[in-house]
Amino acid sequence: MSEKILIVEDEVNLRKLLTILLLQEHYQVIAVDNGEAALKLIEQEPVDLILLDNRLPQMSGLDTLKIIKELHPDMYVILMTAYAGVDTAVEALKLGAYDYIVKPFDLNELKALIHRTLELNKAKKQGINLLPKIELTNSDNNGRILTNSPNMMELCRNIAKVSQTKTTVLISGESGTGKELVAKTIHFYSTRSTGPFIKVNCGALPETLLESTLFGHEKGSFTGAFQRQIGLFERAHLGTLFLDEVGEMSTNLQVKLLRVIQEKEFEPIGGNKLIKTDFRLITATNRNLQDLVEAGKFRQDLFYRLNVMALDLPPLRDRQNDVMLLARYFANQFCQENNKQLLDFSIDAVEALNQYAWPGNIRELSNAIEYAVIMSKGLFIYSQDLPAHVIANKKMPNLSPNFNDYDSLGTTLKEKVKNYEKELIINELKFHNGHRENTAKSLGVSKRTLLYKMQEYEIFETIN
Numbered sequence: 001m002s003e004k005i006l007i008v009e010d011e012v013n014l015r016k017l018l019t020i021l022l023l024q025e026h027y028q029v030i031a032v033d034n035g036e037a038a039l040k041l042i043e044q045e046p047v048d049l050i051l052l053d054n055r056l057p058q059m060s061g062l063d064t065l066k067i068i069k070e071l072h073p074d075m076y077v078i079l080m081t082a083y084a085g086v087d088t089a090v091e092a093l094k095l096g097a098y099d100y101i102v103k104p105f106d107l108n109e110l111k112a113l114i115h116r117t118l119e120l121n122k123a124k125k126q127g128i129n130l131l132p133k134i135e136l137t138n139s140d141n142n143g144r145i146l147t148n149s150p151n152m153m154e155l156c157r158n159i160a161k162v163s164q165t166k167t168t169v170l171i172s173g174e175s176g177t178g179k180e181l182v183a184k185t186i187h188f189y190s191t192r193s194t195g196p197f198i199k200v201n202c203g204a205l206p207e208t209l210l211e212s213t214l215f216g217h218e219k220g221s222f223t224g225a226f227q228r229q230i231g232l233f234e235r236a237h238l239g240t241l242f243l244d245e246v247g248e249m250s251t252n253l254q255v256k257l258l259r260v261i262q263e264k265e266f267e268p269i270g271g272n273k274l275i276k277t278d279f280r281l282i283t284a285t286n287r288n289l290q291d292l293v294e295a296g297k298f299r300q301d302l303f304y305r306l307n308v309m310a311l312d313l314p315p316l317r318d319r320q321n322d323v324m325l326l327a328r329y330f331a332n333q334f335c336q337e338n339n340k341q342l343l344d345f346s347i348d349a350v351e352a353l354n355q356y357a358w359p360g361n362i363r364e365l366s367n368a369i370e371y372a373v374i375m376s377k378g379l380f381i382y383s384q385d386l387p388a389h390v391i392a393n394k395k396m397p398n399l400s401p402n403f404n405d406y407d408s409l410g411t412t413l414k415e416k417v418k419n420y421e422k423e424l425i426i427n428e429l430k431f432h433n434g435h436r437e438n439t440a441k442s443l444g445v446s447k448r449t450l451l452y453k454m455q456e457y458e459i460f461e462t463i464n
Contacts, residue, residue, distance in 0.1 A: 003048040003118050004028040008038045008064065009080070010056050018051065021107060022114075033057075035064030042072065048121055049114065054081045054092070062091060069096035073448045076121050078113060080105070094153055096446075145178070145185060146329055149319040155311060162309050163189035168261075170246075170306045171284040173313030176363030179284040180244065182311060187240040192280055195239030198232050203248030211253055217269035233266050236279035246283040246306065247292055251299065258302045281306075316358040316365060323353055324444030326362060330369035331381065338373060347428050348383040350442055352391045379417075422457040425450070429459075 005022055009015040010033045022029045030047065032038050035056050042050070050068065054061035061079060068075055079092040079100040092100050098117055101110055145156055162169055163186045171179045180199065187197045200213060216231025232241060243249075249257065260266045261281065265274045283306050292298035316323065327345065335342055345353070349372075358364055372385040383391045424443070432438040440450040 002026050002028050003121075004030065004046070005114070006038060006041065006047040006050045007031040008033075008035065008050060008056065008061070009053045010034060011053070021111070025111060025114075027114075035059035035061065035067075038064060039067060039071075042068070042075070048076070049117055050075065050077045051114075052077050052079050052097075054079055062095065065092060065095050065097055069448075073446070073452055076117050078117060091153075094148070145181065146322070146325060147319065148321040148325055149314075151314050152319055152322065155313070158311060159185055160189065162186060162311070164191070165309075166191075166280060168280075168306055168308045169282045169311060170289070170309070171282065171311045171313065172289075173284075173286065174315050174361055175286050176361030177313040177315060178362050179286075179313060180242070182313065183240070183242045183282045183284065186282060187242075187280075190240070190280065192239050196236060197240050197242065198236040198279075199242040199244060200232055201244045203245035207250045207253060210249070211256070212269055214253075215256075215266055215268050218271045228268075231266075231268060233260055233277050233279070234268075234275055237277050238279070240280045240282060243281070243283045245285060245287075247285040247287040247289055247298060251297070254299045254302050258299065258305060261302075261305050316361045320354065321441070323358070323365070324350060326365055327353055327369055328444065330366050331373055334370045334373040340373060340376070342373065342376060342379060342381060344380055345444075346380045346382045347424055347431075347442075349381050349386060350444060352383045352386055354442060356390045380420075418457075421453070422459065425453055425457065426459055 005027050007015060007018050007022075007029065009018065009031070012033075015031050015033065019029050019031050030041065032041060033056075035052075036059055038050065038052070041047075052061050052065060052068075056064065061081075065077055065079065068077060073096070077097045079097045081092070081100055081102055098120075099113060101113060145152070145159075147153060147156065159182060169183075169186060171182050173179055183199070184197060187193060200210070202210060205213060212229065212231070214232050216229050216234060219228045243257075256266075260277070264278060265276050267274055289298055289303050289307070293300045293303050316326075324345070331342055331345070334340075353365075353368075360367075368387050368390050369381075371387050372381045375385040376382070425439070428439045428443055429436070432442065436450055436454075437447055440447040443450065445453075
């Protein structure tokens with residue numbers, strides 16, 4: 001029997017289009033035009049997926065989503081949101097939506113997202129808790145920031161606001177915190193999204209090469225200039241120019257950059273003709289530019305020009321709620337790349353990942369998970385699969401079930417997975433002395449999901 005999809009959309013033509021599209025894909029389809037009708041319907045008959053518009057009459061999509069997840073925490077919901085509603089989409093993910101799609105959307109992209117979501121739903125119903133297939137970026141390189149941390153959620157709201165403006169943005173943060181992803185997100189949701197996104201690392205090139213890269217040069221302007229080269233200032237016209245590690249730029253180039261920002265024009269090296277350019281400037285640094293200004297290493301006037309809107313990315317050690325969220329995302333990604341399948345992380349692996357300080361931030365976490373996926377031999381990633389430096393200071397004893405007697409967990413894959421999951425929850429509850437919120441956090445799930453699992457496995461009496 002085909003999966004049943006509920007469409008909640010008040011715009012008649014779009015509702016009809018989606019209905020026809022999904023019927024052609026051989027799904028069962030129910031369509032309503034408001035949140036109240038949707039809530040009433042899902043109480044009367046089960047559905048596998050809900051496509052929920054955000055802008056609904058009376059009860060908004062977010063309000064409807066909140067009630068749906070309270071009543072049916074395992075229900076899969078995809079939010080359909082307007083182009084400018086990035087902050088709404090971020091809030092939807094926080095409330096429990098599986099994903100969101102931005103209007104106007106590509107129908108093939110929507111079909112792929114629906115298929116992916118239903119496959120995950122089907123696997124979970126069969127007792128196979130596959131790693132979540134959440135995308136940080138898609139084929140169009142639009143940024144999707146994955147987070148459950150309050151400080152990052154607030155930052156996402158600021159990103160959504162600044163995306164709709166033309167202002168210059170300065171992104172600061174330690175190496176590996178995702179500054180380029182933030183820059184791409186701003187560009188994707190800006191009015192310049194159809195234009196180019198041009199990036200350069202100012203610390204990776206010597207001064208002369210960086211100047212030539214930015215300004216371009218005419219043929220014969222210097223030794224080795226055998227042909228004309230178009231610079232990034234010109235290539236970024238009507239788009240976004242992202243200067244990473246701008247604090248490494250020489251004072252000589254700082255003066256020239258300031259002039260381009262002020263005049264919106266420049267001359268290529270060896271040229272005598274002014275070229276007009278119109279680009280949105282985003283810069284990033286892992287250094288404190290204010291300190292560099294005070295030390296005389298960065299021009300104060302340029303700093304003021306760049307620091308119109310400042311976004312400060314927190315390090316991963318200050319995003320504790322995101323460690324396992326990101327770890328599972330990376331595990332899913334590297335499993336696909338290496339043709340492997342994993343169900344989850346063991347308790348001891350979760351503890352090791354949560355206890356490590358991650359000085360290299362998200363980049364280091366990604367590398368560690370790639371290593372663990374390659375080293376893993378079974379269905380789970382254990383602490384011994386992680387890089388040695390990650391588990392060097394692990395405090396928790398190994399509470400994972402002993403798989404030497406693997407058959408004792410059951411005869412079918414479904415039985416083995418359910419029994420193992422029950423054992424994981426019991427052991428983790430014991431370790432945290434029955435504290436459910438800490439248990440849920442260490443397992444990388446919501447407290448509501450933990451309570452649902454405890455009820456499913458009848459372990460309320462086992463753990464106080």
